[in-house]
Amino acid sequence: MIPTLETERLILRPLCEETDFEPMAAFFASERSGFYGGPCDRAQAWRKTAVYPGHWALRGYGPFALEEKATGRFAGLAGPWFPEGFPEPEITWMLCDGFEGRGLATEAALRGLRFAYETLGWRTAVSSIEPRNGPSLRVAERLGAVHEYDFRIGDSDLGIFRHLSPAVLAEMAA
Amino acid sequence: MIALTGIPVLETERLVLRAPQPQDGPGYVAFMMSERAQYVGGPLPERRAWYAFATEFGHWATRQFGMWAVTEKGSDICLGYVGCWSPQTWPEAEIGWTLWPEAEGRGIAYEAALAARAHAYGTLGWATAVSYIDYGNERSARLAERLGARLDPEALFPGHDMGAEPCRVYRHPAPEDLA
Numbered sequence: 111m112i113p114t115l116e117t118e119r120l121i122l123r124p125l126c127e128e129t130d131f132e133p134m135a136a137f138f139a140s141e142r143s144g145f146y147g148g149p150c151d152r153a154q155a156w157r158k159t160a161v162y163p164g165h166w167a168l169r170g171y172g173p174f175a176l177e178e179k180a181t182g183r184f185a186g187l188a189g190p191w192f193p194e195g196f197p198e199p200e201i202t203w204m205l206c207d208g209f210e211g212r213g214l215a216t217e218a219a220l221r222g223l224r225f226a227y228e229t230l231g232w233r234t235a236v237s238s239i240e241p242r243n244g245p246s247l248r249v250a251e252r253l254g255a256v257h258e259y260d261f262r263i264g265d266s267d268l269g270i271f272r273h274l275s276p277a278v279l280a281e282m283a284a
Numbered sequence: 285m286i287a288l289t290g291i292p293v294l295e296t297e298r299l300v301l302r303a304p305q306p307q308d309g310p311g312y313v314a315f316m317m318s319e320r321a322q323y324v325g326g327p328l329p330e331r332r333a334w335y336a337f338a339t340e341f342g343h344w345a346t347r348q349f350g351m352w353a354v355t356e357k358g359s360d361i362c363l364g365y366v367g368c369w370s371p372q373t374w375p376e377a378e379i380g381w382t383l384w385p386e387a388e389g390r391g392i393a394y395e396a397a398l399a400a401r402a403h404a405y406g407t408l409g410w411a412t413a414v415s416y417i418d419y420g421n422e423r424s425a426r427l428a429e430r431l432g433a434r435l436d437p438e439a440l441f442p443g444h445d446m447g448a449e450p451c452r453v454y455r456h457p458a459p460e461d462l463a
Binding site for chain 1: 288306309313329330331334335336337338339340341342343344345346347371372373374442443446447448
């Protein structure tokens with residue numbers, strides 16, 4: 111069972127292929143998807159969408175669909191993510207067009223990080239970010255993550271950012 | 285993993301078609317990285333091959349049907365994936381098959397595809413089914429023919445509205461024609 115989580119402005123819930131596919135296809139048709147394996151056509155976008163529930167089935171965890179409370183709209187994805195070939199389990203995030211610039215990615219990623227620590231029992235977590243992905247670099251910075259090493263996968267050079275430890279995060283929340 | 289629940293197990297004379305399992309991953313990924321995957325969207329780099337594997341699970345999770353891992357009775361080793369495939373973007377639902385090279389030549393795909401089609405027509409209630417087969421994939425075209433499927437020149441192919449390369453559409457006999 112995939113749980114449902116909440117933040118101030120977002121609901122983190124299981125991806126629903128029927129309703130979330132159209133906004134996912136729009137995301138993967140846009141330049142915003144360049145750091146997420148896009149842009150690509152609708153057929154490829156469907157495969158990429160189905161990867162997320164597949165990841166949940168395979169790993170027992172995965173990214174959540176983000177729903178904006180105020181509008182009920184699908185805003186993106188965030189949560190634990192560990193595709194084969196990546197150096198470590200990580201916290202990922204992506205936002206659809208129109209949801210950027212309001213701190214939603216930070217809010218969602220932080221909830222995903224707490225879920226990984228508190229529910230999944232992770233003792234550490236990273237996020238891998240392409241050096242040209244300015245908005246995601248700023249999210250990592252706001253989360254207090256620190257660049258630790260670089261990792262090359264396929265054609266991409268990824269910076270690996272280490273998140274605050276479970277202990278530090280718990281202290282901040284207290 | 286979170287077990288995908290409610291996935292039926294199909295049995296044929298020689299085979300068991302079961303739910304995808306994480307241990308099928310290495311064989312699946314190796315196939316998708318190989319030249320043999322040229323007619324099913326490959327060859328892919330390792331990471332994308334793993335995504336394709338995850339999509340098999342995602343298809344079951346989102347559509348409540350999908351591709352089974354084909355095994356021989358008495359062994360749990362996966363020989364390939366055969367089943368019912370229907371992404372939201374495709375014009376029609378498909379009976380699909382992909383067998384690892386070492387399992388070819390023994391009628392395994394034929395036997396598994398017959399079981400998958402019977403399931404599609406019976407349990408899933410499909411009124412028709414197609415198989416999309418790339419030009420050049422003569423082995424699969426022969427299997428489609430052997431299953432009684434025939435070229436349907438009127439049918440749309442996946443991606444016809446997105447500038448995709450055309451493929452052949454084989455239409456299977458209708459349920460009433462098999463009864």
